[in-house]
Amino acid sequence: MRLATVRRDGGTRAAVGDEAGWVVFDETDAQELFVSPGWRDRADAALRHPARVDLEPADFATPVPRPAKVFCCGLNYRDHIVETGRPVPEFPTLFAKFADTLTGPTDDIVVRDSDRVDWEAELAVVVGAEVYRADRDQAGAAILGYTVSNDISMRDWQQRTLQWLQGKAFDATTPVGPWIVTADEIDPRRGLRISCAVNHEEMQRGDTAELVFDAADLVAYVSQITVLRPGDIVLTGTPGGVALGMPEPRWLRDGDVVTTEIDGIGALRNTIRYDVGARADAV
Amino acid sequence: MRLATVRRDGGTRAAVGDEAGWVVFDETDAQELFVSPGWRDRADAALRHPARVDLEPADFATPVPRPAKVFCCGLNYRDHIVETGRPVPEFPTLFAKFADTLTGPTDDIVVRDSDRVDWEAELAVVVGAEVYRADRDQAGAAILGYTVSNDISMRDWQQRTLQWLQGKAFDATTPVGPWIVTADEIDPRRGLRISCAVNHEEMQRGDTAELVFDAADLVAYVSQITVLRPGDIVLTGTPGGVALGMPEPRWLRDGDVVTTEIDGIGALRNTIRYDVGARADAV
Numbered sequence: 001m002r003l004a005t006v007r008r009d010g011g012t013r014a015a016v017g018d019e020a021g022w023v024v025f026d027e028t029d030a031q032e033l034f035v036s037p038g039w040r041d042r043a044d045a046a047l048r049h050p051a052r053v054d055l056e057p058a059d060f061a062t063p064v065p066r067p068a069k070v071f072c073c074g075l076n077y078r079d080h081i082v083e084t085g086r087p088v089p090e091f092p093t094l095f096a097k098f099a100d101t102l103t104g105p106t107d108d109i110v111v112r113d114s115d116r117v118d119w120e121a122e123l124a125v126v127v128g129a130e131v132y133r134a135d136r137d138q139a140g141a142a143i144l145g146y147t148v149s150n151d152i153s154m155r156d157w158q159q160r161t162l163q164w165l166q167g168k169a170f171d172a173t174t175p176v177g178p179w180i181v182t183a184d185e186i187d188p189r190r191g192l193r194i195s196c197a198v199n200h201e202e203m204q205r206g207d208t209a210e211l212v213f214d215a216a217d218l219v220a221y222v223s224q225i226t227v228l229r230p231g232d233i234v235l236t237g238t239p240g241g242v243a244l245g246m247p248e249p250r251w252l253r254d255g256d257v258v259t260t261e262i263d264g265i266g267a268l269r270n271t272i273r274y275d276v277g278a279r280a281d282a283v
Numbered sequence: 284m285r286l287a288t289v290r291r292d293g294g295t296r297a298a299v300g301d302e303a304g305w306v307v308f309d310e311t312d313a314q315e316l317f318v319s320p321g322w323r324d325r326a327d328a329a330l331r332h333p334a335r336v337d338l339e340p341a342d343f344a345t346p347v348p349r350p351a352k353v354f355c356c357g358l359n360y361r362d363h364i365v366e367t368g369r370p371v372p373e374f375p376t377l378f379a380k381f382a383d384t385l386t387g388p389t390d391d392i393v394v395r396d397s398d399r400v401d402w403e404a405e406l407a408v409v410v411g412a413e414v415y416r417a418d419r420d421q422a423g424a425a426i427l428g429y430t431v432s433n434d435i436s437m438r439d440w441q442q443r444t445l446q447w448l449q450g451k452a453f454d455a456t457t458p459v460g461p462w463i464v465t466a467d468e469i470d471p472r473r474g475l476r477i478s479c480a481v482n483h484e485e486m487q488r489g490d491t492a493e494l495v496f497d498a499a500d501l502v503a504y505v506s507q508i509t510v511l512r513p514g515d516i517v518l519t520g521t522p523g524g525v526a527l528g529m530p531e532p533r534w535l536r537d538g539d540v541v542t543t544e545i546d547g548i549g550a551l552r553n554t555i556r557y558d559v560g561a562r563a564d565a566v
Contacts, residue, residue, distance in 0.1 A: 069381055074446065093444035096379040096452075098352055100509050112416075113507060132454075133395075157508070161376035163357065164446060169379075171415075171509045224396060225440070226383050226454045 001043060003145065004179035005029040005061045012061050016043040017179065021052025030063045030180060031231040034128060034144060057269065060178040061104045063147060064126060069232045070097040071222050072122075072151060072168065076237030078210045083240055092213045092221055097151075097235075101169050105148070105177030105268045109258075112170070112275045114154035117252040120238035121196035121204050121260045123188055124149040125215040126180050127234070132227040139220035142228070145180040146188060146215070148268050149235055150196065150260040155244055155251075175260070175268045176233070186264050189214050193263040194239060198256050206239025208262070213237075284326060286428065287462035288312040288344040295344050299326040300462065304335025313346045313463060314514040317411060317427060340552065343461040344387045346430060347409060352515040353380040354505050355405075355434060355451065359520030361493045366523055375496045375504055380434075380518075384452050388460030388551045392435055392541075395453070395558045400535040403434035403521035404479035404487050404543045406471055408498040409463050410517070415510040422503035425511070428465040429498070431551050432518055433458050433479065433543040438527055438534075458543070458551045459516070469547050472497050476546040477522060481539050489522025491545070496520075 002017040006024065014025040014033035023046040027033040033043075074093030075081055081088055103109065111117050128144025151174055158167025168174075186192070191209035195202055208214075213221065218234050228234075243249040252258065254274040261267040285300040289307065297308040297316035306329040310316040316326075357376030358364055364371055386392065394400050411427025434457055441450025451457075469475070474492035478485055491497075496504065501517050511517075526532040535541065537557040544550040 074444070089444065091443040091449075093446050094449045095446045096381075096448055098379075098509060160374040161357070161372065162445065163376050163378045165379055165448075166374075166377045166508055169508050225449055225452050226381060 001047065001182045001185065002179040003030040003034060003063060003182065005063050005065060006055055006059045007061055015055070016046055018047055020050070022055050023047065023051070024053055029061070029065050031066065035230045057106050057178065060106065062102045062176045063180050064176070064231045064233060065102070066099045067231045067233045068229060069226065070099070070101065070235070071218070071233070072097060072235040073213060073218055073237040076212050077206050077239040078212050080206070080240035081212065088212055092218060094222065095164050095168060097169055097174060100171045101174045102176050103172040103174065105175055106270065107172070107175065108271045108273045109152055109173050109175065110273050110275050114156050115251065116155035116249070117272065118153045118155050118243040118249070119196050119198065119203065119252065119258055119260070120151035120153055120242055121194050122149045122151050122235045122238050123192070123194060123208050123262060124176055125219065125234040125236060127219065127228045127232040128230050130227060130229050131219060131223045134220050134223045136216045136220050139223060140216035142219060143183045143215055144230070145182040146186055146265055147176055147180045148178070148260055148262045148265050149174060149176045150258060150268055150270070151235055151238060175270045177268060178266045181265050192265070195261050196241070197259040198252065200259070204239050204241035210239070211236055284330065284465045284468065285462040286313040286317060286346060286465065288346050288348060289338055289342045290344055298338070299329055301330055303333070305338050306330065306334070307336055312344070312348050314349065318513045340389045340461065343389065345385045345459045346463050347459070347514045347516060348385070349382045350514045350516045351512060352509065353382070353384065353518070354501070354516070355380060355518040356496060356501055356520040359495050360489050360522040361495050363489070363523035364495065371495055375501060377505065378447050378451060380452055380457060383454045384457045385459050386455040386457065388458055389553065390455070390458065391554045391556045392456050392458065393556050393558050397437035397439050398534065399438035399532070400555065401436045401438050401526040401532070402479050402481065402486065402535065402541055402543070403436055403525055404477050404489070405432045405434050405518045405521050406475070406477060406491050406498070406545060407432040407459055408502065408517040408519060410502065410511045410515040411513050413510060413512050414502060414506045417503050417506045419499045419503050422506060423499035425502060426466045426498055427513070428463040429469055429471060429548055430459055430463045431461070431543055431545045431548050433541060433551055433553070434518055434521060458553045460551060461549045464548050475548070478544050479524070480542040481535065483542070487522050487524035493522070494519055
């Protein structure tokens with residue numbers, strides 16, 4: 001099953017879909033739907049009927065618009081780590097984003113005050129049940145599903161200090177979507193191709209089977225620290241091929257189209273827009 | 284004026300106070316009060332009457348229980364930076380906490396899975412108005428007031444990876460309170476003594492006039508990245524004297540009482556409790 005938040009009549013609605021199309025619900029977003037009691041029975045029932053709505057890519061918003069917590073994992077693809085000559089890490093490297101950091105799967109990404117903008121295709125895990133101090137099995141059972149994200153990073157800000165947060169948390173710069181595929185239908189451990197292309201030139205290609213810490217590992221690990229609740233999101237890290245790793249980095253430019261895709265889930269397609277308007281005269 | 288969230292009748296209420304005592308409001312917490320239109324006129328009017336409620340230290344909860352964003356600044360006290368031989372930083376080092384990380388001004392701090400628990404007395408800034416891409420003056424005008432916090436840190440977790448978040452985000456480990464003193468009554472740039480004592484032995488003593496990036500600087504800087512809204516919190520960093528800096532670190536132990544104080548605001552008094560119960564069998 002696919003779960004989405006779709007733009008309808010000037011607002012948004014939850015939608016449930018399959019290969020045949022979409023059924024729109026009254027809830028204002030997917031998160032509101034999947035926290036409501038009995039939602040899965042309602043969704044299954046809706047998909048047993050043939051009636052479907054056709055939706056365009058631009059109709060989709062980010063599926064979970066208001067996660068309370070967004071955790072991100074750093075270096076996490078085994079093949080990429082080995083390639084860079086580093087040891088495979090014992091613990092996941094974690095940092096945070098905010099709900100405001102997220103944006104929709106086809107939305108323009110407006111860049112301000114940065115000229116070292118980079119891509120990071122990532123598998124995103126959506127939590128579906130409260131989970132705290134869980135083991136791997138409990139953590140796996142709390143995963144609602146998976147979606148696609150791109151941890152667009154302002155490398156100049158990220159490298160100003162030892163802590164990456166400020167280069168990772170610009171408002172509306174991390175596209176997430178286009179929809180969640182529920183965990184009963186897909187297993188990233190079995191290997192899903194993940195890729196990022198800039199203007200149709202493939203820059204990253206990886207396989208989610210190469211994750212050092214997989215979705216259940218990360219949810220279990222984070223849950224030792226803090227409770228995760230339905231709608232919270234964990235970004236699982238990016239494979240090799242980012243601009244930062246190039247001898248002559250090819251930073252993202254105004255007008256570049258970034259396509260981020262995971263087989264079996266879907267694709268994000270976002271255009272980079274540089275805001276060259278006056279900068280507030282701060283700091 | 285002081286703004287607090289106080290425990291009453293099994294729930295919480297907003298309270299407004301001065302040197303003479305407290306007036307309890309119907310709102311369930313200070314945040315709900317200070318986002319309501321005309322709240323300051325209502326609060327001023329209440330304080331013009333002599334009627335006051337006496338409250339005990341244990342009556343106070345953390346004043347803002349549900350900030351959407353909690354930003355923290357790393358190394359930020361000039362005298363401490365100079366003492367350690369490092370250059371004064373050009374940019375603030377930022378990391379995040381979550382609403383769940385916060386706890387009350389007299390609550391026990393329950394430690395799990397760490398044996399390197401450290402203190403960090405910090406001035407906390409509470410945002411009172413929406414602020415985005417602000418200059419210093421705009422940022423200063425958006426500050427509601429100041430409170431006391433202690434960025435209790437699990438150094439073992441913090442140092443597992445390059446990113447500090449996991450050692451800084453354990454649920455209910457960062458006490459904040461006991462109340463907010465509004466910005467019209469106090470100016471940390473003029474110098475407020477900040478201190479941390481463990482079992483009455485003073486471990487940290489600093490002066491908020493030594494902040495490299497002061498409250499308005501930090502709010503302005505963060506606002507270049509992301510919008511801040513009423514109730515969001517910025518922790519401004521800690522002066523010298525933490526256990527991590529000692530040749531033989533004196534980590535916090537079960538039963539230690541940590542007193543964190545800022546002159547002109549108030550004091551936190553929290554007891555460390557080690558939870559030696561079974562750990563979930565995870566990762």
